[in-house]
Amino acid sequence: MEGPDLHGEQYGFRKGRSTTDAILRVGSFVESEIEESRVVVAVSLDIVNAFNTLPWVKVGDALVYHRVPQYLVGNIGSYFKNRGLRYRDKTGTDCGRQMYCGVPQGSVLGPLL
Numbered sequence: 001m002e003g004p005d006l007h008g009e010q011y012g013f014r015k016g017r018s019t020t021d022a023i024l025r026v027g028s029f030v031e032s033e034i035e036e037s038r039v040v041v042a043v044s045l046d047i048v049n050a051f052n053t054l055p056w057v058k059v060g061d062a063l064v065y066h067r068v069p070q071y072l073v074g075n076i077g078s079y080f081k082n083r084g085l086r087y088r089d090k091t092g093t094d095c096g097r098q099m100y101c102g103v104p105q106g107s108v109l110g111p112l113l
Contacts, residue, residue, distance in 0.1 A: 051110070052102040056080040059103075059113050079109070 011022035026042075033040045059080070063073045083099040103110045 054103055054113070055101045057100075076109070076113070 011017040011019060011025075030040050030042075056077075060073060060077055063076060068076075085097045085099055087095055089095050103113045
């Protein structure tokens with residue numbers, strides 16, 4: 001296992017492992033099981049809005065619970081601080097919203113949070 005709470009089979013955001021590698025591994029597993037005349041069943045779980053509804057206060061609570069050093073809790077807290085969204089609505093009016101939840105996607109830190 002690399003890093004806290006990362007399963008050895010996780011491929012996303014891991015050095016030397018891509019989504020292509022994950023698909024190839026699944027394909028190889030399925031082929032070998034079929035060759036052994038075993039039944040293969042695939043189950044996929046997609047938790048709707050898992051990344052964009054996570055309250056930041058809960059991230060902080062989890063970091064403290066897992067005994068992450070306070071300086072890192074503070075740094076990660078500042079990563080979330082004062083985040084907002086600016087956009088134009090359908091009438092063309094500039095709008096803004098303060099954000100309080102959601103893990104920024106595409107970040108290296110995101111999967112750990």
